[in-house]
Ligand SMILES: Nc1nc2c(c(=O)[nH]1)N[C@H]1C(S)=C(S)[C@@H](COP(=O)(O)O)O[C@H]1N2
């Protein structure tokens with residue numbers, strides 16, 4: 001009896017460690033100045049068709065080459081946030097809003113409403129669902145955001161996204 005309990009505990013521990021991805025997230029929240037907040041999980045991401053993205057050299061904040069992210073697939077963030085209802089009825093005023101992306105380690109990146117929904121940047125801002133043949137649930141960096149049109153791609157290559165906070169300039 002004691003032996004089987006020990007065996008059970010050992011197996012449980014091993015499987016928990018095997019599943020845990022250090023510094024990875026399984027969902028992100030969209031919070032702030034909204035009519036309704038959202039939670040987007042890995043399961044939700046699986047429902048969207050993913051596009052192929054060309055291989056992306058990741059350069060650090062100084063512009064030095066780090067590595068190339070290969071065989072990427074992703075969903076445009078603007079498609080995911082299509083039904084987001086910002087708490088502002090005047091379309092003109094949407095230009096005052098910005099989105100603060102925060103990762104699990106508190107790394108933060110800002111995008112303006114216009115960048116995402118009214119510029120070419122929004123056509124290159126992806127949630128990555130597959131990288132080098134590895135599906136999102138097995139990716140160490142999940143939930144990963146990239147902006148493929150950036151000059152220094154490392155800066156807005158956000159690993160382990162946990163929150164997008166919608167704010168308004170004062
Ligand atoms: N969550 C998180 N994402 C991050 C960072 C970070 O510190 N935390 N660093 C950024 C920076 S400064 C760079 S250059 C790129 C590439 O870093 P990597 O080689 O560590 O992936 O990731 C970016 N994404």
Ligand SMILES: [Mo]
Pocket residue numbers: 060061062154155
């Ligand atoms: Mo960096």
